[in-house]
Amino acid sequence: MISRIQQAQRLITSFQHWTGKPLIETPEALFEAPFVVVSHGTESDPIFNYANRQALDLWEMDWDTFTQLPSRYSAEPISQEERSRLLAQAKAQGYISDYRGVRISSTGKRFWIENVILWTVLDELDQPCGQAATFSSWKFI
Template identity: 55%
Template sequence: MVQNAAPSPQNRYLADHVDRLRYSFRRLLGEDLIDPTLSDVAAAQALYEAPFVVVSHGTEADPIFNYANRMAQQLFELSWEDFTALPSRLSAELPNRAERAQLLATVAQQGFIRDYAGVRIAKSGRRFTIQNAIVWNVSDGAGTPCGQAALFHQWQSLEDDDEPGRMR
């Protein structure tokens, strides 16, 4: 279980949780989520401060987000406390939730999926697409399921007056 306090030096940037994300990503995709030469705490800090989005949710019947790096918090316009209290299904608009549920079922069966794209919604109601997302199952070292996570580097606002590209 992830602590409710935002990642910080005091809680080692939630290094234990980030270790599960890293381990699962490496095992399933054969790639590193973050520089593998970093210590556990340095890797956890680097992932929290990364210029791309990483989020995860647990295994509850209605999964709740249990991790959101700073870029995710900015994009979704949520504080750590609000993010980690949010059922992950609410990150998608109601019409897109069935598609999202199907995606998560596919990931549960296959272990991961690449090149996912979908529409998400920020706290303000601003809609944006995510592109080329990787979604994967998260487990601990013993193989016990811990939830699912997503990583994406690309998103685009669906608002008419915004330019496409990455939010900065």
């Protein structure tokens, strides 16, 4: 298992690779950023392997709980099919932007996420090792 810092660096590097834009400068800054960043691995039912503080607060979970959660559980069952389609599209293209959808916190609070960028996470050998998402706009419903 890789460290939180190593995963954060992969997210930063992969985001730059696909979008040509910087996400943030350092892994430490990523954890404290005012926007959400999450990622999951490549398991058959992908498990979250990173969440910054903003994501943990939004989903109302601690690090250990969040990083044991299959990522599909972050969306309501009705939204999972659309989520799966978009993840497949991001995997095929490297990234997609401007996604919008409903998510649900651990206590059942529903919220819209908007202007989401989804991208393929690359390891140090430029091999796909998961997917990530970032957004700075959400609204409770």
